[in-house]
Amino acid sequence: MAVRTIACLQAVLFALLLTSCASTQLTDVQPGYRAQTKDLDEAGLWFAMDRAEKIVAAAPERIIDAPIQEYLNALSCKLGPDLCGDIRIYLIRQPYFNAFMAPNGMMVIYTGTLARSENEAQLAFVMAHEIGHYRSRHSLENWRHLKNVSNLMTGLGAVTAGTGAGVIAILGAYANLASFSRDQEREADLLGFRALQTAGLDVNAPAQLWSAAYEEEKVNPKGMLSAIFASHPATPERRDRLKLLAAQAQAHVELSDTGDTRFRLRVAPYRAGWLNDELARRNYAQSNVMLARLSLLKWNLAAVKNAQGALYRRRALPGDLVLAAGAYQAALREPDVDPRTFRDLGTTLKRMGKNGAALDAFREYLKRVPNADDAAMIRSYLNAN
Amino acid sequence: MYQFSLEALLRQSTATAIRACQILALLLTISACTTTNNRRADNLRADAKIGTGKTVVMLEADVELSELLAGGVEEPRVAWTEAAQSNINQAIAQELKHRAIKLVPRVDATALDADSAESKAQRKQLELLTQTVGFSIVRYQLSPYYALPTKKNGFDWGVGPNVKLLKAAYGADYAMVTLVRDSYASGGRKALSVLGIIAGAAVGVSVGSSTGQRFGYTLLLDLNSGKIVWANFMASQTGDLRNLNDAKKVVQTLLAGMPL
Secondary structure (H helix, E strand, C coil), rough: HHHHHHHHHHHHHHHHHHHHCCCCCCCCCCCCCCCCCCCHHHHHHHHHHHHHHHHCCCCCCCCCCCHHHHHHHHHHHHHHHHHHHHHHEECCCCCCEEECCCCCCCCCEHHHHHCCCCCCCHHHHHHHHHHHHHHHHHHHHHHHHHHHHHHHHHHHHHHHHCCCCCHHHHHHHHHHHHHHHHHHHHHHHHHHHHHHHCCCCCCCHHHHHHHHHHHHHHCCCCCCCEEECCCCCHHHHHHHHHHHHHHHHHHHCCCCCCCCCHHHHHHHHHHHHHHHHHCCCCCHHHHHHHHHCCCCCCCCCCHHHHHHHHHHHCCCCCHHHHHHEEEEHHHHHCCCCCHHHHHHHHHHHCCCCCHHHHHHHHHCCCCHHCCCCCCHHHHHHHCCC | CCCCCCHHHHHHHHHHHHHHHHHHHHHHHCCCCCCCCEEECCCCCCCCCCCCCCEEEEECEEEEEEEEEECCCEECCCHHHHHHHHHHHHHHHHHCCCCCCCCEEECCHHHCCCCCCHHHHHHHHHHHHHHHHHHHHHHHHHCCCCCCCHHHCCCCCCHHHHHHHHHHHHCEEEEEEEEEEEEEHHHHHHHHHHHHHHEEEEEHCCCCCCCCCCEEEEEEEEEECCCEEEEEEEEEEECCCHHHHHHHHHHHHCCCCCCC
């Protein structure tokens, strides 16, 4: 009797859980949209995000310099003119290739995304993709889906308790969750691509950027955190899909602006610092691939070669010191080189046992930056010889 | 790029708080306490009154109420939070009315317009730091399970010399910081809980699910020294903060023994 009652209860509950899974079709946001109080879950999400945004806005990692902030704001408006007033951009100093969109219009971009972009069109695609998430209200869609699936999973756990059947059902539900988010990514890619095209920016940029991300992903050592976040996977499938879109669009393209000059003007002042952040990840396999790609660009070469030198010097595998010295010397041939490159070259040569050449480099460093923070230490090297 | 997730965002600035929160939730689940539980940790005598004649600023109580759904997902509720926040602030104000202190008007640090964006951000960071230290006190000082070897002798917590930024903004001697998190089970969650108990008993497996819980803390931060001079924490599974009388009881528990 008791067993029957339980079975009945289980059946009723299961049915209740299933009906709660009916999906809702969401309409796109309109300009000036705010979450409606009557939609409890959406209002709750916005409320939590408005609070979180205050934290992000005050975060020490945030870059608040006006020129780059205004540049990003303007680019966002160019990509989604109707939503220009609804999206707020926060640039956060993190060396990963990542950006995300909150349902309330907060867009967070990591500096690692700018450091990896070769031109404005590549960065623009990332931003347009995020605007696509906002426009399609993917956060809310995802949240509702998550609630349904987690309710279902817990329900399955309860109704199948002790039988072992629950595990398979729960795994099925998880798979469903993952594919749901992949569909959203595809949709945002498509929306981003169209926005890029409408703005007259280079339609080849998305495939280039994802191809580059995939090259980094391929070499990521097992067990290390990849620079490419798993939540937006860099797969050959994605790269090829973006390539196909570009090929299809090519016939209709009149303008194909990479925005190279505008991008350089805003990003160049930061690149050396961001590359230093990148090296601090100590994922030298990935950084090496990234730097090799950036060294093909015709700007910021001193910073890129300097970073390559630092990578080899820190990695210090057999033969790396020779590579480091070579990279530093290449950096020193560039017009806009940071004088600290002389110091780093000196340190490298010293470790190689080339004392004479090391002292020359140290002297040159002190000549150029006599009041450097580490001048006393460098002088002690000179005096010891 | 990737779909927004709350966890990813919070990881940026409040990782410690979240971890402490999870441990705390775990702790509460294990001890399965059904009654209100408050602990006080400080170096002060029980009857100390350090606030006599001093100025105190009551920073806005940080309150968040959410609905605990059947699957264990917590969904924030705006109307509930606003009601609870208003009740808690009102109850705190009433509790402090008869104390020998001077209350300085409460201002949202981000609303002081005269200052640069940078100093506003720094103040916000300090308030967040205070919150995080609050979580650490709850985790490492008030809980007997996680005592830190370096914190065994006495009560030694603070936010450092930059507290002068808060002093400059509020001009008070002490800041009172309160944080409350609360969740209530949805109908589905309650049904699951009942079912879990029945079904679990039948098959010999425990599948009971929690039906929501509340925890909170109040700290007293010395704005001259940067030290936290007093802390109290409570956890319970009963009462409803959306109701003023229940909120008053919670506040009385939180403020019990406060040396003001």
